Amino acid sequence: MTPHLTRRHLLRGGALLGGALATPGLLTACSRTEAGTGAPGGDADLLARLRKQGHVRVGFAGEAPYGFQDGDALAGEAPTLHREVFTALGVPELKPTLTEFGALIPGLLAGRFDVVSAGMAITPERCAKVAFSEPEFVSPTALMVRAGNPRGLGDLASCAAAKARVGVLTAAVEGGYAKAAGVADGDLVSLAKQQDGLDALLAGRIDAFALTGISLRWLARTNEGKAVEVLEPFVPVVDGVKRYSPGGAVFRQGAVSLREAFDRELARITGDPARYVRLIGKYGFTENEVPPPTLRTAELCAG
Known part of the structure; x- marks a missing residue:
C-alpha cells in the first residue's frame, strides 16, 4: 500500500496580523473584504471576477523559503508558483496580505484574501474547513x-529515547509527530517562528529543533557561521503511516472553479521538473521536492 503523505504546516512568520506589503508589481493589500473580490458566499464565479479585476488577494505568513518579504518583493516558493499559475489563468497581479500563520485560514474564510500562498500542510483537520x-x-x-x-x-x-528537549513551531505538525515518536509533553517547547528555534538551540533551551528539512536548511543558510547543523531528513511515522509533509495553496470550499483551474496549471509545472526547479530552485527546492503524480489531495484529506 502506498503510504499517505501529509505535510506539516510550516508557515508561521512574526508578521503583525492584517499587515500589508507593497511590492513592485503588487498593490498594497487591504485586510478588509473588497467589493467584487469573492468574499464568502460569492465564490462560484470567483475566477471570472478575478480575471475581470486583474488581481488576486493572497495571504502569506512571512516564513522563508515558502512565502516572505525579500526587500520590497514578495518572494518564496508559494508566491512564485502562484504568480506563474495565476498569470496563466489571466490574473497577472498578486495583492499580498502579511498575516500570522494561525490567522491565515480564519482570514481566508472571512474574505480578507482569496487564496493562502504559504506552503501550508495538507491535513484532514484543515480539509474540513478549507x-x-x-x-x-x-x-x-x-x-x-x-x-x-x-x-x-x-x-x-x-529525541524521545534521550529525553531531549525538542522545539516545534506553535500549531505546526511537528508537535504531533514528536508526540507520536514518544517525546513527552514536558520535553516539547513551542516557538513562534523559525529564528526562535535557532536562538533557543544556541541558548541551550532546547536540544533539537524539528521542522521540514528544507526550512531548516534555509534557516542555517541565513544564519551562516552560527554553531548549528541540520541532520539528514527522515520520514516521521504516525499510527503506522509515513508522513512526507506535502503542502499546497488554500481556497474557500466554494471556490471550486478557481481551484480546479489552479490545479490544471499547477500540474503543468509539477509535471515538468526542469521548469519547477527553474522557478523555485533558488529557494532550495529540487526535483526531490516535486510531488509525485500519484499523490493526491483527496487521499491526504481522508487521512
Whole structure:
C-alpha cells in the first residue's frame, strides 16, 4: 500500500496580523473584504471576477523559503508558483496580505484574501474547513542541533529515547509527530517562528529543533557561521503511516472553479521538473521536492 503523505504546516512568520506589503508589481493589500473580490458566499464565479479585476488577494505568513518579504518583493516558493499559475489563468497581479500563520485560514474564510500562498500542510483537520490545491511539494522532516550534535540525535525517536528537549513551531505538525515518536509533553517547547528555534538551540533551551528539512536548511543558510547543523531528513511515522509533509495553496470550499483551474496549471509545472526547479530552485527546492503524480489531495484529506 502506498503510504499517505501529509505535510506539516510550516508557515508561521512574526508578521503583525492584517499587515500589508507593497511590492513592485503588487498593490498594497487591504485586510478588509473588497467589493467584487469573492468574499464568502460569492465564490462560484470567483475566477471570472478575478480575471475581470486583474488581481488576486493572497495571504502569506512571512516564513522563508515558502512565502516572505525579500526587500520590497514578495518572494518564496508559494508566491512564485502562484504568480506563474495565476498569470496563466489571466490574473497577472498578486495583492499580498502579511498575516500570522494561525490567522491565515480564519482570514481566508472571512474574505480578507482569496487564496493562502504559504506552503501550508495538507491535513484532514484543515480539509474540513478549507479546500487545498493538489500538492505543490513534499518535504520530509529534519532536526537542527548544535554543532557536533552533542546529544547524538538523529530523529524524533532518538529525541524521545534521550529525553531531549525538542522545539516545534506553535500549531505546526511537528508537535504531533514528536508526540507520536514518544517525546513527552514536558520535553516539547513551542516557538513562534523559525529564528526562535535557532536562538533557543544556541541558548541551550532546547536540544533539537524539528521542522521540514528544507526550512531548516534555509534557516542555517541565513544564519551562516552560527554553531548549528541540520541532520539528514527522515520520514516521521504516525499510527503506522509515513508522513512526507506535502503542502499546497488554500481556497474557500466554494471556490471550486478557481481551484480546479489552479490545479490544471499547477500540474503543468509539477509535471515538468526542469521548469519547477527553474522557478523555485533558488529557494532550495529540487526535483526531490516535486510531488509525485500519484499523490493526491483527496487521499491526504481522508487521512
